[in-house]
Amino acid sequence: MKIFYGVQGTGNGHITRARVMARELNAAGFDVTFQFSGRPADKYFDMEVFNGYQLKDGLTFNTHKGQVSYVKTALQAKPIRFVKDIGSLDLSGYDLIISDFEPVTAWAAKRQRKPVLGIGHQYAFGHDIPRAGGDPIAERVMKYFAPADIGIGLHWHHFGQPILPPIIETPAFPQSVQANKILVYLPFEDIGEVMTLLSPFENYQFHVYAPEPIASPYSHIQCKPLSRQGFQTDLYDSAGIISNAGFELASESLQLGKKILVKPLHAQMEQISNAAALKQLGYGHTMYNLDAAVIDEWLRHPHAVHVTYPNVAKVIVDWLKDGMPAMDADFTERVWEKVDVLQVSY
Known part of the structure; x- marks a missing residue:
């Protein structure tokens, strides 16, 4: 065929x-x-x-x-x-x-x-x-x-x-996870603004992927170019992910048992609906603007959901x-x- x-x-x-x-x-x-x-x-x-x-x-x-x-x-x-x-x-x-x-x-x-x-x-x-x-x-x-x-x-x-x-890929569940490692993928946001937002949380290591990476002035924040292999490696042993509310990345994160915090694109029905579904299912948390208080509360939250598909x-x-x-x-x-x-x- x-x-x-x-x-x-x-x-x-x-x-x-x-x-x-x-x-x-x-x-x-x-x-x-x-x-x-x-x-x-x-x-x-x-x-x-x-x-x-x-x-x-x-x-x-x-x-x-x-x-x-x-x-x-x-x-x-x-x-x-x-x-x-x-x-x-x-x-x-x-x-x-x-x-x-x-x-x-x-x-x-x-x-x-x-x-x-x-x-x-x-x-x-x-x-x-x-x-x-x-x-x-x-x-x-x-x-x-x-x-x-x-x-x-x-x-x-x-x-x-x-x-x-x-x-999605169906990899084995991670045997070890770095509890302070957070993957960040917010490609539709201003990357400098994102790093400034994350700068106060010095007890965590943030791996920020961006379409156009810039130098990070913070020792606990790395800004990296898009790479499927590099991204998957960082996702695999991270404790959680902060991202827009795209479907596929949240799916991979659920499969790997990661904490999820999504910021849906404004005026984008699919992403706003995805955020609503994650909340309804108890699979993730949501912020509708870049909000340091929400991030702080989410970082302190120890629980995640592991869904085997x-x-x-x-x-x-x-x-x-x-x-x-x-x-x-x-x-x-x-x-x-x-x-x-x-x-x-x-």
Whole structure:
């Protein structure tokens, strides 16, 4: 089977999920062409698993100091380029089209009347799951940004809906953790402001990853460039993570039993909803602004949640091999039966 697989490149969560899917698809013998859009070509890193890939401009959201700006997003969009990319993408030679919220692929398939399988967290919003921060614009973006005929939604809990657990790496639980080591990933915030915010907490070691790292004036704060391997190494033995409320990183942190503090992007319904879900499930803490008092309280909190998720990428690949039968309640229930939730302390 030949598969065309489009991946939204804004942020790193979609790409992280695609890496896991790529390994399982390759192991199963599928012939896959990957396409990424949403960031400049020189900003992609650690892409070897995709065995060559193609890029499009696509669409992305403009952010400034932790908030999505729909006005700037519209002004910086390239609609003519977007329409041309859709028109020039030939999908006739492919047996299956998959979109991880990637709009060029989704709309090109729609134009060519080829059904699209959507895989990703955003497709869970087609079901009754925790939602917050919605408005008419956000609702329409979620619905029409990268439409799919069949959507496999992913979330940390099923909420009584036919959705699946996250697609993440499934490493062994860390045998040793540095109780004072905190990983920080707030790429949409001002990095200097973040380090100033963390500077009073001298009993902790902060490893801050940033798209454009700057020199840290503080001995207990390291600022590092984005690197999948370096990031995973620091995440593995840290006690907790401070991040925006993206889905994939929180999923990995739950799998590794890390304390979680999220600061959702303002005016971004998905992230605000993610923060609400983490709070509802008791899986993490939330701050809606960069708040030293909230960080102080969270750092003193010794408890975390360890959620063991199955290899959902393999579940989906096996489902593809079986001819994509209906994902009914019995199917999804069997997957969720393999999820285990434990409390841990540091």
